[in-house]
Amino acid sequence: MFDVTIDAAGATDGERVTFQSGGQTLVGRLYPAAFSHGPAPAVAIIGPMTYVKEQAPVQYARRLAANGFTALIFDPRYRGESGGEPRNVEDPFAKVADLRAAAAFLTERPEVDAARIAVLGICMGGNTAMHAAADDPLIRVVAAVTPHVRNAEADAQWLGGPDAVAARLARGREALAKYEATGEVQYVPAVDSINLEVGMPGQLPWSWYQPHADRGTWENRYAVHSDAALLTYESLSAAARLTKPLLFVHGENCALPEQAKRHFAVVPTHDKLHLRPDTPHLAFYDDPTVIAATTNQITDWFARHLGSTTTA
Missing domain, CATH: 3.40.50.1820 (Alpha/Beta hydrolase fold, catalytic domain)
Structure with a gap:
């Protein structure tokens, strides 16, 4: 090798x-x-x-x-x-x-x-x-x-419980309906060190992704309507x-x-x-x-x- x-x-x-x-x-x-x-x-x-x-x-x-x-x-x-x-x-x-x-x-x-x-x-x-x-x-x-x-069990562990998954899926579907009706895209950060209303919540993903955003090799942005697909997979x-x-x-x-x-x-x-x-x-x-x-x-x-x- x-x-x-x-x-x-x-x-x-x-x-x-x-x-x-x-x-x-x-x-x-x-x-x-x-x-x-x-x-x-x-x-x-x-x-x-x-x-x-x-x-x-x-x-x-x-x-x-x-x-x-x-x-x-x-x-x-x-x-x-x-x-x-x-x-x-x-x-x-x-x-x-x-x-x-x-x-x-x-x-x-x-x-x-x-x-x-x-x-x-x-x-x-x-x-x-x-x-x-x-x-x-x-x-x-x-x-x-x-x-x-x-x-379903993995997503509940990842995102903080079944209710949190359901709430996030509902927001994603609402954002998707808005995008399909108006073309407007709702964005949140992909990662954040404190805010949990992001694509990948938690300190751990933020610690790895944010330096890539700082270097300009990755964009810290997440389309909210992604969750309509993400959370049905x-x-x-x-x-x-x-x-x-x-x-x-x-x-x-x-x-x-x-x-x-x-x-x-x-x-x-x-x-x-x-x-x-x-x-x-x-x-x-x-x-x-x-x-x-x-x-x-x-x-x-x-x-x-x-x-x-x-x-x-």
């Missing part, structure tokens, strides 16, 4: 690429396999809630490329460089479609072996990756890193129909550990592995030591199921 020096400048290397999803142009960065002698296995990577590609995904893409996989990161619709209006909408159903479009894009690249496509999801991207893999025959294997899983049923090989990296210090165990338990494939590192959730986003070790575990899993990469 290899490790590489990762800077904090964002995804400014790799090849800038575009592809279509849901009528929108998505913008990504493609990192070529470091030592391929022909079409290489490839991985499409999706990040946490409200993410852009310059955040956690680039950390994994560069390392996976160094380990012999063509790696694709991208901005989902409504975020970053990708198309979609209004901006800063969080739609988990659209993200599943975007990830499937990313996998399809990889199969069309001459440097990629179309029969060896993987997906990797980080945090909420983990449930997106499992959902996409459950339904897409192009995707052969999946890795979910510290997945923030979604079902669940990933447990997708986990229950996932028959692809699954690497599940999630421990007691990650988000909603009991709900994560429930998701893993219902995955029907026998070819699954639950790694339980004693690692804080956010360390999987940007801690070089944690990401290097996790990437090597992902590399081993992908190589087991897609065939080994060939060193020069």
